[in-house]
Each structure stands twice: as structure tokens, then as C-alpha cells.
Amino acid sequence: xxxxxxxxxxxxxxxxxxxxxxxxxxxxxxxxxxxxxxxxxxxxxxxxxxxxxxxxxxxxxxxxxxxxxxxxxxxxxxxxxxxxxxxxxxxxxxxxxxxxxxxxxxxxxxxxxxxxxxxxxxxxxxxxxxxxxxxxxxxxxxxxxxxxxxxxxxxxxxxxxx
Numbered sequence: 361x362x363x364x365x366x367x368x369x370x371x372x373x374x375x376x377x378x379x380x381x382x383x384x385x386x387x388x389x390x391x392x393x394x395x396x397x398x399x400x401x402x403x404x405x406x407x408x409x410x411x412x413x414x415x416x417x418x419x420x421x422x423x424x425x426x427x428x429x430x431x432x433x434x435x436x437x438x439x440x441x442x443x444x445x446x447x448x449x450x451x452x453x454x455x456x457x458x459x460x461x462x463x464x465x466x467x468x469x470x471x472x473x474x475x476x477x478x479x480x481x482x483x484x485x486x487x488x489x490x491x492x493x494x495x496x497x498x499x500x501x502x503x504x505x506x507x508x509x510x511x512x513x514x515x516x517x518x519x520x521x522x
Contacts, residue, residue, distance in 0.1 A: 376405070426463065434462050434471060448472065 361369075375395055379402065382391035392399050426434070437443065443451045448468040455462060462468075472478045497503040 426467070430463075431471060434468065435475065437462060438468060438472065 375397065379391055379395055379397060382394060385391075386394075388402065389399065392402050437455075438448070438451060443454070446454070448465055452465040452468060463471075469478065495503045
């Protein structure tokens with residue numbers, strides 16, 4: 361290290377030490393202002409990196425949330441042979457007609473979604489994977505290709521000039 365670099369390091373060390381002492385006496389903002397150090401520099405030099413993890417409190421169960429036993433009972437009703445082929449909205453209506461209220465229609469959907477039992481019932485088209493065309497030349501001047509990406513092609517060939 362050169363003499364100038366050693367002097368700069370000594371100056372920074374002395375300034376940081378003075379800043380620490382002043383911070384305890386007059387506060388961070390006034391100490392930074394007195395020594396000509398921006399607060400951003402102070403915070404950048406005094407941060408702990410990476411930041412310590414914040415303790416996450418466990419989420420409390422909502423007072424009106426379904427108990428695990430109630431969820432099992434609702435799923436048993438939804439899985440019963442009588443309702444196996446019905447949508448949650450239909451099951452909800454049938455149960456209400458019988459005078460039975462287990463939960464709301466949206467709760468039925470939520471339970472089914474949580475257990476991975478909701479999906480699209482219609483047949484889904486499965487397209488074959490696209491293949492990249494392969495040009496194979498069997499001799500000289502046998503394969504010609506043109507890259508047209510980026511050209512503004514019109515319906516009149518006379519206007520399609522580069």
C-alpha cells in the first residue's frame with residue numbers, strides 16, 4: 361500500500377471510531393452531520409449482511425375455520441357414491457333441499473382444490489410437439505432457404521424488397 365492509501369485507511373478508522381462515540385452521545389443523525397458522513401454511508405458500513413432472519417409467528421387458526429374432523433366429514437359426503445358425479449354447486453343445492461348445511465359451496469370447492477380433486481373435465485387437446493424442419497443437401501445447390509423474419513411482407517410481391 362502507498363502512503364496515501366495508508367493515510368486514507370487511518371483517517372477512515374479514526375472517523376468511524378469518533379462516529380461511534382458521538383452516536384452514543386448525540387444520536388446518529390447529528391453525529392453524521394458533525395463529521396460530514398452521509399447517513400447512507402453509516403448504515404451501509406454498519407449493516408449486518410445478510411440480514412438476520414425474522415422470526416415468523418405461527419399463523420393462528422381462525423375461530424370459525426373448519427376443524428379437521430369437519431373437513432373429513434365434508435370430504436366423505438363429497439366422495440359418497442350419491443354425489444361422486446356432481447359438481448359442488450349441485451351437491452350444495454341437494455343438501456340444502458334436504459335441510460342439511462355442512463359448509464358453503466366455495467368451502468367445498470376449496471377443500472376439493474386443496475386435495476387435488478378439481479380439474480378440467482372436458483377433453484383437452486394435446487398438440488404434438490413441433491419438429492424443427494431439417495434441410496438435407498444431397499449435392500451442391502440442392503437446398504435453398506430464405507429467412508423472412510423481420511421483413512414486412514405484403515400481398516404484392518413487387519413491394520417485398522429488402
